[in-house]
Amino acid sequence: MNRPVNGPVGDAASHPVNTAVNDPAGDAVSHPVNTPVGDLVDDPAIRPVRRALRRDPYQLVRLGAWSVAEAAPALVVGLAVARAVDEGFAAGRPVTGFAWLALLGGAWLLAAAGARQVVLAVAAIVEPFREDLLGHVVDGALRRSTASGRGPGAAAVARANLQVELARDAFAAVVTVVRSFVFTVASVVLGLAALVPDVLALVLPPFAAGLGLFLLSLRALARRQRDFILADERTAEALTGMVGGLRDIAACRAEERVAADVGLRVAEQARAARVLARVTALRTVSLAVGGWLPALLVLAGTPWLLGRGAGPGVVLGALAYVTQSLAPALGDLVEGLGINGVRLKVALDRLLRDGAPPARAPGRSPARDGSAELRGVTFAYGPHAEPVIDRLDLSVPDGDHIAVVGPSGIGKSTLAALLSGVLRPDAGLVLVGGVPADRLDPADRVLIPQEAYVFRGTLLANLTYLAHAPREAVDGAVAAVGLTRLVARVGGYDAEIVPGLLSPAERQLVALARAYLAPARLVILDEATCHLDPAAEARAERAFAERGGTLLVVAHRLTSALRARRVLVMDGTSVRIGTHEEMLAASPLYADLAGRWNPSSTQELVP
Structure with a gap:
């Protein structure tokens, strides 16, 4: 047995205490979901998205270049239709008409090649994003395990295997649809301006109104989507507990009480689903205003366009721009952001919050010094x-x-x-x-x-x-x-x-x-x-x-x-x-x- 020995006290620098032992550690804080759209870019939950997009500028340039190729039909569809009608078939020159249609076909071939490269470029951006999220979840689970002395458990495994994949898929869908929307809208505006600039006054105001209505609904949609996910998890937890304890429930004659508890969870989930459905209905209104109202206005404004020197082919070309490019692009955006965008936001909120280690482990105490x-x-x-x-x-x-x-x-x-x-x-x-x-x-x-x-x-x-x-x-x-x-x-x-x-x-x-x-x-x-x-x-x-x-x-x-x-x-x-x-x-x-x-x-x- 050794006697206590005291030695000299050395100089020691002061260090802030905020980390764990020499094992992997994560870095995350809890983030609220109900963030206004205007503050979205400053939302900490969106920081992983910004990092992923800024990681490799070459991939963004590559994605943009091939997106231009993919958007070629959106740029030429109206011009090709208008010129094929007015300068070709209506003027008795079918060769000219077919030449314009051949140009449109070539644009579709170019778009096909561009679409393949776009998928590869999106994958190059999304896969490192997935690795970052997975590393964050594992880091947080390890730090919690280190702090508590217990294993990470099934919840951390489920987050790593399910929620990370959900976030990855949602991010890929969001990048794809937002990119397509931006390049398609730009192509349509350029095409309409080249075809008949006057028609922009009929198309752009309702389109902007529909887009704005949809963006304003995103905050409520994200909140309701999160409420539904939480309700679904509570229902699953209640059902799992009930199934695992059936023998005990029967032995204690607690069937009615347990059924009432589970029924309450199911009712909460049903209410959350109904509220989510009502908010989701705003997407249909947004699409009607921004996607199809411009087509009606072009039809109603046909006499005005003809009076300003536009031919029948120009009107058909304008309708082609709206119905074949602009309305589908808005529909894809509404569908993509309304589902995958909200899903990405909710998944990131939960991953970053659940992956965060506790500020100080429960039951643990700070040391007064290094003795x-x-x-x-x-x-x-x-x-x-x-x-x-x-x-x-x-x-x-x-x-x-x-x-x-x-x-x-x-x-x-x-x-x-x-x-x-x-x-x-x-x-x-x-x-x-x-x-x-x-x-x-x-x-x-x-x-x-x-x-x-x-x-x-x-x-x-x-x-x-x-x-x-x-x-x-x-x-x-x-x-x-x-x-x-x-x-x-x-x-x-x-x-x-x-x-x-x-x-x-x-x-x-x-x-x-x-x-x-x-x-x-x-x-x-x-x-x-x-x-x-x-x-x-x-x-x-x-x-x-x-x-x-x-x-x-x-x-x-x-x-x-x-x-x-x-x-x-x-x-x-x-x-x-x-x-x-x-x-x-x-x-x-x-x-x-x-x-x-x-x-x-x-x-x-x-x-």
């Missing part, structure tokens, strides 16, 4: 196993730097796990910052094991997983731990990294930089530098020593002990702590290790 203390701690792997740690007393002041030394299997990693709260002692008490380690807020300590965790994603996302760090802080962490060469090799912070393509040493450096940026006051490196060469290991350990806070290093080489303020020697029969010189005199095991150590070698501390 650690063990009081009579005993731990064994099983009720009949010999204790790995037996009645250990240890005091580590805030700001201390300790190297843990001992043979393999002696309990060094067990001590690290106890201090981080991963393991609970069989007896005794483990405190970190005055808080029991198993109830400590995960943001207050970082444990890096021997096998460093790196996930597939951008290098910046890996580095800032535990902290909302500005680029200057990231640059500083990268330089401090020696990650600069890897950043250059992969192509910068925004480059996507594949863990399997990184060496074990590179993965350790990424994890070290991530921990360096974390706000935790206690950092535990459990052979976290074992794959680094001695120079790189020394650089990383010096960085953490200068970073501030408390540092505990499970030493892989004796040089780690020489750099530490104190050395904790575990030899199976006793645990001793002191300076390097004190341990040379007090611990035969440590003296033997130091006596066999060759400064020019990479000898490991495994006697």
Whole structure:
């Protein structure tokens, strides 16, 4: 049993506490659904959409170029019909008429080729959007799991597999329909202006009115759609609970009460569906005003158009523009945004809200500092196993730097796990910052094991997983731990990294930089530098020593002990702590290790 030992308190920088342990972390906040249309662009739930659209400008240019090709029929349909009638068939020149119709056919062939490329361009924009959402949901689930000590559960799996796919499909539909609407309307306006500019006065005002009416209804539509989805989920939950507890319900004779509860959920869902149906009916009104009223006005204004020099073919061409291009485009927009746009908004609201980690895990407490203390701690792997740690007393002041030394299997990693709260002692008490380690807020300590965790994603996302760090802080962490060469090799912070393509040493450096940026006051490196060469290991350990806070290093080489303020020697029969010189005199095991150590070698501390 070791006596409590107090050491000097080192200087420690103050860090804000807002992250978890060295595992994946998400970043999201709760967002309301009932956002006015005018504020839609500032809605935080739309930020993933903006990021997806801005990610690769080349894909947007490509999408726009092929959209021009796809919109070719909308541009020439009215002109081709008008010229084919007035200059061709009506003038007794059928060859001219067929030539104009052939031009229209060629436009459709061009549109077919453009449509294929549009699908590919949309996919190039949408798939990274899906990956971002999926990563966010997994990050949030892992952080909640880390904070609560429980697995992510079926709800997180369902969000990852269902809601993310729903959002992806809805986003693809929205991009497709909005793009088509914009290019079609522009083509129709240009075509009408070239054909007979006067007709724009008949077409544009009702079209703008119908479009405005639809956009104004989106807020109510989104709110009602969300209410219906929530009601549907409550109904499904009630039915699932009822089916799973049928035997208990019958045994307790609670059939009527349970039926009433389930019936209430069903009635709520029915009411939500009726309200949603009424709001949805506004889409039909919008389409009638903006899509078909312009056609009626063109027909009613035919005498006026003929009086201004327009021929019959021009009137037919104007009707072709309205009925074959403008009205279908508005109908697609109303249908696409009214269903898929609202579905995307609701899905993003739920994904971002549900994927957000709690501000502070329930039942967890913040540490007052980075100190650690063990009081009579005993731990064994099983009720009949010999204790790995037996009645250990240890005091580590805030700001201390300790190297843990001992043979393999002696309990060094067990001590690290106890201090981080991963393991609970069989007896005794483990405190970190005055808080029991198993109830400590995960943001207050970082444990890096021997096998460093790196996930597939951008290098910046890996580095800032535990902290909302500005680029200057990231640059500083990268330089401090020696990650600069890897950043250059992969192509910068925004480059996507594949863990399997990184060496074990590179993965350790990424994890070290991530921990360096974390706000935790206690950092535990459990052979976290074992794959680094001695120079790189020394650089990383010096960085953490200068970073501030408390540092505990499970030493892989004796040089780690020489750099530490104190050395904790575990030899199976006793645990001793002191300076390097004190341990040379007090611990035969440590003296033997130091006596066999060759400064020019990479000898490991495994006697």
